Amino acid sequence: MYELILVRYGELGLKGKNKSQFINRLVLNIKRGIKGLAPREVISTWGRIWVPVRDDLDQTIERLQQVFGIYSVSPVIKVEKNLSAIQEAALKVLHDALPQGGSFKVETRRPDKTFPMLSPEISKAVGSYLFAHSPDIYQAEMHHPEHTIQVEIRSEGAFVYGQVIPCAKGLPVGSSGRAVLMLSGGIDSPVAGWMAMKRGVTIEAVHFHSFPFTSERAKQKVIDLCQVLALWGGKIRLHVVHFTEIQKAIRQNCREEYGITIMRRMMFRLAERIAAENKAFAIYTGESVGQVASQTLESMYTINQVTNMPVLRPLVGMDKEEIIKISQSIKAFDISIRPYEDCCTIFLPDYPKIRPRLEEAIMMEEKLDVEALIREALEKTEVLEIIQEEIIS
Structure with missing residues (x-):
């Protein structure tokens, strides 16, 4: 008819x-x-x-x-x-x-x-x-x-x-430039990526993989999440960053309670490099104020200091229930809750610093060869192009 x-x-x-x-x-x-x-x-x-x-x-x-x-x-x-x-x-x-x-x-x-x-x-x-x-x-x-x-x-x-x-409303994907999405494999970051695409942003996903501490199943979980996002964005390029040596160096040289802070600072440095290489102009994260130790305002301030690139946090004022509702609606939730750990949880200290001081973080990083660690991680990065059900290495 x-x-x-x-x-x-x-x-x-x-x-x-x-x-x-x-x-x-x-x-x-x-x-x-x-x-x-x-x-x-x-x-x-x-x-x-x-x-x-x-x-x-x-x-x-x-x-x-x-x-x-x-x-x-x-x-x-x-x-x-x-x-x-x-x-x-x-x-x-x-x-x-x-x-x-x-x-x-x-x-x-x-x-x-x-x-x-x-x-x-x-x-x-x-x-x-x-x-x-x-x-x-x-x-x-x-x-x-x-x-x-x-x-x-x-x-x-x-x-x-x-x-x-x-329908979905928003702006057509590709009409608002390109940004990097820090994609952990949890509930929050895929929702942040979906919200970025809703405003017309083309996403370059970046996942930090610490094999053998994180399994291939954890990596596959992130690939599956990218396939969900590709239904909305048409194509997602996934950068799987080798993060093992960085985490080892942080654990050996930095105070335990600062481990998450230093790790996140290294992630932002890597995300900024990948963004620059791919003509992206912002970094998206799934952070929400106060949700975990690295998402207090003090932590965000200390972590942000390593980059001059805009860091966009579309979930910043949302509570977990609101985020889960969106995750379920876009069919990402069941994938996100698969029990495979990412690199943010494997070395999680018992008492992470919730109000880290910038000067202390800088002092601890002096024990690290930051540039060499970043260079090695980028050299070992694997790039996958995900077009709905297709994966191209």
Whole structure:
């Protein structure tokens, strides 16, 4: 019955002279999102994007709901611009939307001002037709209807629909530059990456792997999380950083309670180097104030001093319950809770310093050959490109 899906793009319509760049990016991402389904042309017109349906309506809508930048979608019937065709299409939409009956009203938009009837006249004529050609289980209701039948008269035709399905909103991935995501394998950092992509950011994921202290299953867990993020971002490049020698050096040369602080400072140095090599301009983390010892304000201040790059923490004001809710909604939670330790937990001291002092951290790092350790870690870094279910070394 439905031939097209109408795609609405919300805040992109407010981008002024740059609007076309955002819309072009969104069209590319839509094509990527529906790749693998029956081939079709995505149509961009003034104020609207249209995706044809090929006997795969539900699958196509599900894919579009994972494309950032789309505000909502509607399955649409397209007909000729004459009243009888519009009325017949509206009757089909009504019976599909309310098969058991209920209250409805009709709303009309008429961007094509050459159509001989005004919008209120069209709504009245269509509503009267629906009422006359439907059983008594349907009632017209102007103020609080159960369903609204929408009619749009545009230069390219008349469009009738009855559903408005919410989507991911945000900005198209790739429209806001590139950033590094410090991806631990826990619950928080994948959510931070998802929120970065929602604002149009392309993600370079960085994971710190301490084999043999952390297992290959822990690494696979992170790969699986990247595949979840790739459903939303199209492609995730994962940098698996060899972190074993750094952790050994910290354990041998630094006070135990400062281990997490020094480790995080080294991670930020590495993330900054990877960001610079990949033309990224910020570092994203899954930190939330006060959640663990390294996330007190004092810890964040001491750790941040090793980089001049912006460190963005989209979860900073959220509690764990809020974070878990998002993790579950994006299908990352069950992967995140797999019982495989990451490098942040294997050498966790009994009493980590929750208010570390910058001068003490600097003093302890004087015992480390920081540059040599970073160079070795980067030389052993493995880079994987993850495109949904595909992994390319």
